Amino acid sequence: MKIRLKKLFNSLKSKDGKRALSVFIICLMCSFMFWLFIKLSRQNLIQYNYIVKITNISKDYFISPIGKSELQVKYRTTGVKFLFSGMYTTSDEIKIDFSQFLRTRKSGETRFYITSQRIEQLLFADASNNLEVVSIWPDTLFFSAKRAVEKKVPVFFDKSKVEYSPGFKLYGDLIIEPDSVFVRLLESDAMKVDAAIADTKSIKGLEKNAILTLPLILDADVSRFEISPKSVNVAIAVEKYTEKSFDVDIAVLCNGEVYDIEDFPELRLLPAKVSVNVVVALKDYNNITPDMFVVAVDCNDFSPHPKTPRMSVSLISQPENIFLNSITPEKVDYLILK
């Protein structure tokens, strides 16, 4: 066998052998071309499954398919036409403009539909594929349409849900952008939604200033909605806080006005001062002084003949970015001199 093959290769090296090889290759190529021509000229059935995507949907409706939203289209074509149609490179999605749908009402519900004839026209117009559509299944696509409304709602950010690292807290005001968003939802759900809520789940262990983009959710459980924009930017200033205590003179609150205890010579408070314990930002620690706080008893609580002559002390005013821990004592005794 080896010797035969060797002889054959040797014969191909000769002038006659080379000519014979060329003739053989040409014949082989011609027969392949002939076979290809026969194959590509034959008509075949090709099935394509399309996902229907509706474009330019009216803002007045929420559309959802009734039954299948997938189209099975069978084409009859020859191989040559198929090759030149470019079908094999196109996506399996068919986009149908909302304006192409026809409107009907069934059981009090608005429906939109499109027939296979119209889809066929669109396929021919769109694909420029020269393919013959044999069948389209289902022959009609139905979509239910529910009335939608758009409303502007404020964005709500629940500060209490932000998780800071121990010792850290919010400093100053938050900046939320935008402060209101547009929500498109079913007409029947419109009254349920009053606000869009910034989802704070992702904020954990915050210990430095941050600008976050948070997704928005709605304050009510509704089946269909679209929020625009879908997220908000929030700028959060964070500071490390520590405790600080002061002794503060008790004042008297009377009909919304704060008076010094000296303005009531007949009144004695025991004790006349309380200890105010607050949490203060480290950077403000040295700037916060007792005179920035006003604690007072309410003159409406005075009773000329009290059973227990005690009054509650409240914090009336304080500097910004201060968190009250405690006022000690919370109640003070009082005497009214006669």
Place this chain on the structure above:
Amino acid sequence: MLKVGLTGNIGSGKTTVCKVFETLGVPVFYADDEAKKVLNSQVIINKLIEFLGEDVIDAAGKPDRAKIASKVFKDKQLLDKLNNTIHPVVIENYNIWLKANSHFPYTVKEAAILLESGYSKDIDKIIVVVSDEKTMIERVSKRDNVREEDVLNRLKNQMLQEEKVKMADFVINNSGNNMLIPQILNIHESLCKI
């Protein structure tokens, strides 16, 4: 370290912009707040009495800012005199603050009259915050509890927004539905690269 100046007419939203810069860890010098502090010093109070009269000082001996504003915003000469009294002290305090924050890539100096007062001389980059007039008037009258006419008077004494924009390296549009934070983040990124 880059010295950035931030300005804009009253009610344009400079303070909000500065808060975002602070959130980004950028030190901000509030020249107007510093001027208010300076205004309360006894040396300045004496000078105020000299050219504005005693009626601008309240019962507690402190300058009555509303009275001062109503006087100077109607009279350009008085406004210039007030600025020339207060600004040198503010500039001195700014230089001290600048030294303390020299380790930052850039600092921001916020001043309503940055371009008018000459505060911008040693500033490397200028940011101008702009807004539409209606929004500015609404913001100020709500914030300061003043009449719209008073806000308009104050606006008239300030340089036109269009002129400020011409001098700006960066412009932040804070009117209508324009979002501030993305604009500030872009500027922050650019300033950090310089």
